[in-house]
Amino acid sequence: MARREVTQFFDDLDNTPLTADEVNVVEFSYKGSTYVLDLSEENAQKFADTIEPYIAAGTKVTRTRGRGRPSSNAGKSDSGRNRRIREWARDNGLSVSSRGQIAREVIEAYESANPSDR
Structure with missing residues (x-):
């Protein structure tokens, strides 16, 4: 007997079914x-x-995550860019x-291969 799990995504606003490639994860505070x-x-x-x-009128607050260098995607939430990285x-x-x-190593590899998309 085989078992297969299927994940179905839905738009949180209008409940429209989405494929994994169509999902845009938006995080805000x-x-x-x-x-x-x-x-x-x-x-x-x-x-x-x-x-x-509101973003244009506001002041961005930067929070650091412990010590060390911030990840290369810190502060970036461009869902189109994330989709391009995943596809690449x-x-x-x-x-x-x-x-x-997305793993830092994957982003760094993408940026090395696509320097114009930083």
Whole structure:
């Protein structure tokens, strides 16, 4: 007997089914709490467009994670870029998760191969 688990993603705003490649993970903080949303490209863009005036008027707060050099993707949350990195990694035989944080080594390899996409 074989067992196969299938993960189905859904847009957190409109409950639309999404493939792993269509999921845009959006993380944001408000009033001291951090939130994560799984969104379609359209809803992720709506979120970005809505929050942009507040980001432009606000001051970015940088938090360090212990000692040492920050990871090369610190502060970057470009879902399109993350999708390109994942696609590049798969095309080049590297193991990469379909969502969540991308390993620093994978990002560094991608940036070495694609210096114009930093």
